[in-house]
Amino acid sequence: MNMVSEIKGKHLWFDGCDTVELAKEFGTPLYVYSKTDIVSRIAELKECWIKPYPKNRIAYAAKAFCCMGMYKLCENEGISMDVVSGGELYTAMKAGINPAKLEFNGNNKLPKELEAAIDYGVERIVIDGVQELELIESICKKLGKKTDILIRVTPCVEVDTHDFIVTGRKDSKFGLNIEPEFIFPYVKRAIDSEYVNFHGFHFHLGSQLFDVKPFLDATAVMLQLMKDTREKFGFVCDELNIGGGPGVTYINEERPPYRYFYDPVLEKVEAFCKAEDYPMPAMICEPGRSIVAEAGLQLYTVGMTKEVIGIRKYAAIDGGMPDNIRPALYGAKYKGIVANRADEPADETVTICGKCCEGDSDMIIKDAPFAMPKTGDIIAVFSTGAYGYSMANNYNRNPIPGVILVEKGKAEWMVKPQTYEQMICCDVIPESLK
């Protein structure tokens, strides 16, 4: 349970709202986000990242949870946002976000996506592909515009997390190779380009990280790159982006405070700048998961229950892998509770399974302690705010559930539930089949 969850009477409450009432009013399955939690994470981050260096930036990685309301919340809190596709960019623009608050990442940005980003005038484009500089230059030439860029490199640092979310190792689809014979000619081209303003480097190590050492190792690699760039070309980088990655609590992991990662990184950069007489660059971080994961709760209603005697007790919910694919994708684990009987002891071992035509991959929680769920009970699953809604899909033609934002007892829609009508709106029956 996170900072805004509490048990009052028989029910689970979340940011001042009775979750059982939320389920009744908004229906299930339902994603619930606590504004109090998100705002306090951003405040904690600003305190250690922006306060000591007001030029520093936080760019919330929208891939973790993307919708117009979330962009607006970030803008209201005064932080930038990192987008990775034309769709994320479009969503931000439709939310009325100032494009000068958007950073554009992605290892294979499409020409039309880059064109839109340059036309809108995003704050930074992070080059992440060998041919991208040339492509950006040709678009800038066509539009008569200049754009601001960083270059993402692969720092070749290993991290301890799930293989699927490691991105900073040498063999990665992300980032440019850091070998001197490749990277320096590329950097020189960027410095000399009449179409881009080159600011510096970017790296991203991976996600759900708990150790600061890889951040420090990768920062050291970047500082050397900045030093070499000055020595070779007389060019001083004025920005360094260290990506996202801080880990969160799902089961028993202890979420480190932001200071654990970011104080030593800033100290390392400060020490380098002092020793090398290098102007302190603006530092950018791009956390996604750590801003929204624990602020999210999913609510489901129990339908069928089943006991395989001597083996397992199942409770089937009205959602599953389409609304949270992380257990199937990464073997992700969650904690849950029967929200309408939250005061009862969790004295049974229960598997919360979905309603899809998949077996073990459609289990949201496997073999975990619960009060035995009954038909009609509400199941709450904690820490589901990151990469759940944003990866939701229509498998088995299940509509994507709605999202509500709650704060101190008030609840409002953030995304309405998808309807069957909307789900089929792009279907076309070919003439030849009629």
Ligand SMILES: Cc1ncc(COP(=O)(O)O)c(C=O)c1O
């Ligand atoms: C470039 C980049 N920045 C930031 C993030 C966000 O990482 P996290 O959600 O672990 O903070 C990602 C995640 O994939 C990423 O690829």
